[in-house]
Amino acid sequence: MSDVNVEASHPAATAGGADATEPDKPFGPVAAAFIAAGVGVFVLGLLTTLAEASKGFADSLNFRDPVGPLSGKTILAVAAWLVAWVVLHVALRRREVSPRAVYLVTALLVALGLLLTFPTFFDQFAPE
Amino acid sequence: MHLTDRETWTVIHGMVFGAIFLLAFGGGLAGLYSLRPGLVTEQGIVERTRRLILGTWVMAGVAWATVITGTWIVYPWYRDAAVTSAKSRLLANPDTARWHTFGMEWKEHVAWIAPMLATAVAFGVTYYGRNLIKHQGLRKALMVMFVVAFAAAGVAGIFGAFINKVAPIK
Numbered sequence A: 001m002s003d004v005n006v007e008a009s010h011p012a013a014t015a016g017g018a019d020a021t022e023p024d025k026p027f028g029p030v031a032a033a034f035i036a037a038g039v040g041v042f043v044l045g046l047l048t049t050l051a052e053a054s055k056g057f058a059d060s061l062n063f064r065d066p067v068g069p070l071s072g073k074t075i076l077a078v079a080a081w082l083v084a085w086v087v088l089h090v091a092l093r094r095r096e097v098s099p100r101a102v103y104l105v106t107a108l109l110v111a112l113g114l115l116l117t118f119p120t121f122f123d124q125f126a127p128e
Numbered sequence B: 001m002h003l004t005d006r007e008t009w010t011v012i013h014g015m016v017f018g019a020i021f022l023l024a025f026g027g028g029l030a031g032l033y034s035l036r037p038g039l040v041t042e043q044g045i046v047e048r049t050r051r052l053i054l055g056t057w058v059m060a061g062v063a064w065a066t067v068i069t070g071t072w073i074v075y076p077w078y079r080d081a082a083v084t085s086a087k088s089r090l091l092a093n094p095d096t097a098r099w100h101t102f103g104m105e106w107k108e109h110v111a112w113i114a115p116m117l118a119t120a121v122a123f124g125v126t127y128y129g130r131n132l133i134k135h136q137g138l139r140k141a142l143m144v145m146f147v148v149a150f151a152a153a154g155v156a157g158i159f160g161a162f163i164n165k166v167a168p169i170k
Helices: A028-053 A055-060 A069-092 A099-116 A119-125 B005-033 B042-078 B086-092 B097-110 B113-134 B136-166
Strands: none
Touching (some): A028 A119, A069 B097, A099 A119, B086 B097, B086 B136
8 A cells, every 4th residue: 555645746735734844754653553553453362362262361361350351351452552552652753664564564463353353263262 | 211220331332432433433434535635625634634633533532432331331240140141141042142152252352443443543643634635545544444443343333232132231
């Protein structure tokens, strides 16, 4: 997915609307936000499937009894998302990174997370 | 026309927060879609960007409110060990068990994907602001992420509605 600035010459994309005088911001912070979201989704999926595979692991995720293992899954997934976002933002905030690579990595992480949270998939790992 | 506390929270979770997110999606997607140089004037960019920033952050906030109220308030009532709980009633009948083993098991996890993706969208829109129109590739990526967030919330919403129909939380 190209992010080439081909439309900047259009009048509506410059004067008054988009700011032609302001130097373009590095893509790094957005890359960090994207990848961090992917990390959060993936971690949620991973914890879900691991909890299905092991009752002991599921019990360890029971941070709050009325909620059960879902409490640990969601807290750890959100924590992973936030930590990844902070770390990646610090690392990439002044850098230009390939948007295509970022989109690919994000898509892969989200796709895996979606798969790992799908019951028909994670049920395969349930003990007999 | 009385609602119990549990029914009230279930309504707040699903029909208020959840519905706001799903209904606002159309406006947000249209806003992102139309942010193209050929479709908007200079003033249009300013006006739409302001609305897009506000709208995407409201949607992210509402998505968080939906999953937090769902997981930490409503879900404990659903999965209570009592035989009268919604989960117990669903599992007690082979004809309704799949509403839990598939429906709720999917819903309770996939829903959390929506706020993380929605927040990334809101950040991307805010970061570039009026200059987002110069980054058409990113605009498309934001739309894709937005749609995935909507789909995740949609799955959770649909199963929540059906499960609450079959086994209401009382």
